[in-house]
Amino acid sequence: MKVLAAGVVPLLLVLHWKHGAGSPLPITPVNATCATRHPCHSNLMSQIRNQLAQLNSSANALFILYYTAQGEPFPNNLDKLCGPNVTDFPPFHANGTEKAKLVELYRVIAYLGASLGNITRDQKLLNPNALSLHSKLNTTADVMRGLLSNVLCRLCSKYHVAHVDVTYGPDTSGKDVFQKKKLGCQLLGKYKQVIAVVAQAF
């Protein structure tokens, strides 16, 4: 598992995690070769479920930690400042096939991973002393990287899907501080909402 995380995940990051919205990429054609560098673990789905459960269990705490660190009036205006109004968030259909759900999960996690990277970067500058928030963000990002690797491994090994189109959220580096705070809060609110659905779907 560590080997996978060390091999596949950085590659994915290099390929996908560049700031700015990416153009959708087509799913790998069926006849394309799909090979992973290392063999996938036998109980991948179990690991995926566990990782989803782990993310789901910590999402609310991360959300609270985040909006508390942003100062007033964030904690008292969650509906307006932290509402899950993320327009370009990848869809997820809980009643789809496993393959479809895995593909959608991959997109969701890729989107969230990139956004979490932006949030982590912004918060290290904005709240350099909020160490618990940094730690929670890093932990969540680590779990997401592992989940992404596992999902891709599952897609590749079972469904021979080697590549999935992904989209990313807006880059916040050029935005003002308030926009960074607000977008981060909205994203984490959306993440908390979505991860509960996703964890339930698997």
Next chain:
Amino acid sequence: MDIYLRWKRPSRLVDNKRMRTTSDFQWLLSTFVLLYLMNHVTSQRKETPYDLKCTTNNLKMWDCSWKAPSGAGHGTLYEFCIDNRSHSCYQLARTNIEIPALSHGDHEITIRSLQDAGSSTSEFILNEKNISLIPDTPEILNLSADFSTSTLHVKWNDKGSVFPRHSNVIWEIKILRKKSMELVKLVTHNTSLSGKDAVHHWSWVSDLPLECAAHYVGMRCYVDSPLFSGHKEWSDWSPVKNISWTPDSQAKVFPQDKVVLVGSDITFCCVSQEKVLSAQIGRTYCPLIHLDGENVAIEVHDISVSDNSGTNVVFMIEDNVSGTVVFAGYPPDIPQNLNCETHDLKEIICSWNPGRPTGLVGPRNTSYTLFEGFSGKYIRFKRVEVSANGSYHQLLFQMVPNQEIYNFTLYARNPLGRSEATILVNITEKVYPHTPTSFKVKDINSTAVILSWHLPGSFAKINLLCQIEIKKINSVQELRNITIKGVENSSYRIAVGKLNPYTVYTFRIRCSAETFWKWSKWSNKKQHLTTEAIPSKGPDTWREWSSDGKNLIIYWKPLPINEANGKILSYNVSCSSDEETQSLSEIPDPQHKAEIQLDKNDYIISVVAKNSVGASPPSKIASMEIPNDDLKTEQAVGMGKGILLTWHQDPNMTCDYVIKWCNSSRSAPCLMDWRKVPSNSTEVLIESDQFRPGVRYNFFLYGCRNQGYQLLRSIIGYIEELAPIVAPNFTVEDTSADSILVKWEDIPVEELRGFLRGYLFYFEKGERDTSKIRGLESGRSDIKVKNITDISQKTLRIADLQGKTSYHLVLRAYTDGGMGPEKSMFVVTKENSVGLIIAILIPVAVAVIVGLVTSILCYRKREWIKETFYPDIPNPENCKALQFQKSVCEGSSALKTLEMNPCTPNSVEVLETRSTFPKIEDTEIISPVAECPEDSSGAEPENHVVVSYCPPIIEEEIPNPAGDEAGGTSQVIYIDVQSMYQPQVKPEEEHGKDPAGGAGYKPQMHLPINSTVEDIAAEDDLDKTAGYRPQANVNTWNLVSPDSPRSTDSNSEIVSFGSPCSINSRQFLIPPKDEDSPQSNGGGWSFTNFFQNKPND
């Protein structure tokens, strides 16, 4: 013309001034009249050119204009002549002319109009003072805005080339805001002209973000040329230029991410296409200020310091929210305690305290730059390296080769300001070396070692001062400072001498520069054992003869570590005399004594200690003691843990003194320990952990002379005296009726625990189990104490005791340490037989004598006795009761009933008739008799009356009629009478039943012992009523005859009853004892009563 000009065409300035200065009505009136006249004159003058005006905008050319005369039309020509040196004239067809500036002074100007109807001429006096300087209208070249800083930048040309140099120009700039062009700022800006055209810049920071509303800028100028003496006027306002921001479709809040000083005022605005509902900063709502369109603003005053993530400002819009973040903080404080030092002369570490927190973090945090002035190098502070002091920051600066003096300036900067601090250091004087590492110790010999260590740094140009800490076990640490030349390779080594052989040392080292600044931290400790050397001294030796006197036991003490100089492996003991030398085999170390069989010859014993290096010098001691005939045993008591022994110095003692001691209760040879002191000593304090309080020790002081020892003093002593733990065992040797002889034994030394100082002997009366001596020391008076301080005394006779008495004896010993326990004994003294005999014989003799005398008297007076005690009974019928008393005591002025002889009792004849008193069969004369105490224990002493005879009586306790007032019980005593008498009743009852009608016979007396006055009064009443009465008034019976019984009432008033007459009568009237009558108390006289107070006994 000049006058005219002044009158006719005063400038507006002049008018204005005049108008402003006129306040007096008269002045106004006169002015009005004058103006009217002038107008009239002018109207006359309108026939000619008039109202000449000249202005200039560059001081080089004057622009003069005038008004045409009436009737002048197109085609009218004017001749404009200037009467100066050249007298120049200009012909022109217009009413203005531009002429070169005229020189100072008045110039005559002639204007002649040439027209068809003729010509007319006007003359004017023109002076520069009448010229107005009106600069050209300035033009704003450029108006730009920096929206991030809300700053407007204005750029314009001063057109200075047309003016002389050094002219001052005042620019007035106005800032207008919003579409309604509200003036928000009017400022003046001064410049000076350089003679050339110059472009000027002016910036203005708006309190309202420029995005919030359109801003307009206009300007005008005023040239203040010192060379021009005429009127100077403002130019016209330039056309305004505006700055506006094109809003996005989404609402935005400005300023964005602004950093402001804590306490400042700031305005936020929201540029929105939709209506803004509310605005708040943090949790505080702010009132909205409406700008153009839907734009609104809020003003925040005295903003407080922000959190790390800034202070949020939020504008609530319908279905949306927009906001910004402001960071309120402080400019950087001046770096405090800036200090620069080096650890290794390669790198300089500058540290400082940043002072007051700015409240700004992240990209807004304070940045520091350390600049070195001589070399021009600088470094920037990148991250906070928290030093040991916590909040200190530090920077590392690489040293410049061959530079020792450094001039550092530390610049601090953040978005709100900057500060700096400087320090000039000679870095060779600021050396704080690293902690020495690789610290090692190496032997040179038994007293010297080599220390080596590594001290990183380039110290070749300086000397190092190092401090070595040398510590021995159980010893004070020693610090040695050494100065060594610094080296480049960081390795150092030094030799340390003056150490002790075979000693464990702990070394550690620290260093500084010779020009001391700071010590480095101590290196790690290094423990090292120096090598061995031969023992420096022989062992301390002593000898004792065995108890049988045949063997000599040699003792020696193990050498102290500083004298052993190594591990002692064995000892060699030898004895030598003049003839031979005897050597024992090697004795291994743990053994510190040896026994040699010697004769009584004098031998010299020598003991040598050996370690791995060699043998010690021998210790010698003679086997025989030098005799001393004059030896006394002394006593001494120690103090605390030791005992001080003193002696007089003996010049004969050339070696030393030895004090030997042992426990006195141990068997010989007596040796516990010994101690040698120099021969010049006269005292020594002997201390030992083996000493115990309460234990007797023997101390022997020996003097040394030619290796032979002589016993000088023998001392017994205690380190501390305690109280004896046992009581002396004592016995009673002899007992007599008045003395006891007690004898006791010595207490063993072990149990005495101190020097015996005496005995305390206590004794008191007391019997076993009933008397215990308690609180012997409390000074009880019934305890007698004898303090026996003569400890040789072993017996004690206690005299003056009472015979046949039990005594409690207690004996206890005491020392200076306290009282020992007590031992007690009960002894009964013997009976005093002589006294008993006397006590028996004397009463017997007295009784016999009295009996004889009585018998003789009775015999000789028998007739009288018969007459007295057996008289004829008189007939009561012949007795006149009412005259009874009178007849009895007739002829006597006072009652004499208490006197036996003069008062002869009446003869009473008892009748058998019961007519009046059926139950009375005989006359009763009741006389109270002496109270016969029935129990001495229950009676008061004064109530005890010894009587010679107690007739049978009935004692009945009745309540006291007077109740509590009498304070006790009354006792009525009825003499036992025959059964024919009426039942005995209480007097009160009788009184109560029939106090007045009690006719007939009554007992003559039924007297309460404690009669009260009321009782007596009642009896008086009875006397008046009827019946038989006592022969005498009992109240008068207070006189006491020696034999009469008496009783004492509660008030100790003596009340006596009866009389000898009554007693006598009773003796003979009392019939034989009735069966029903109460039993007598039986008070017969017995011999024992002679000795005892108890009649019943």
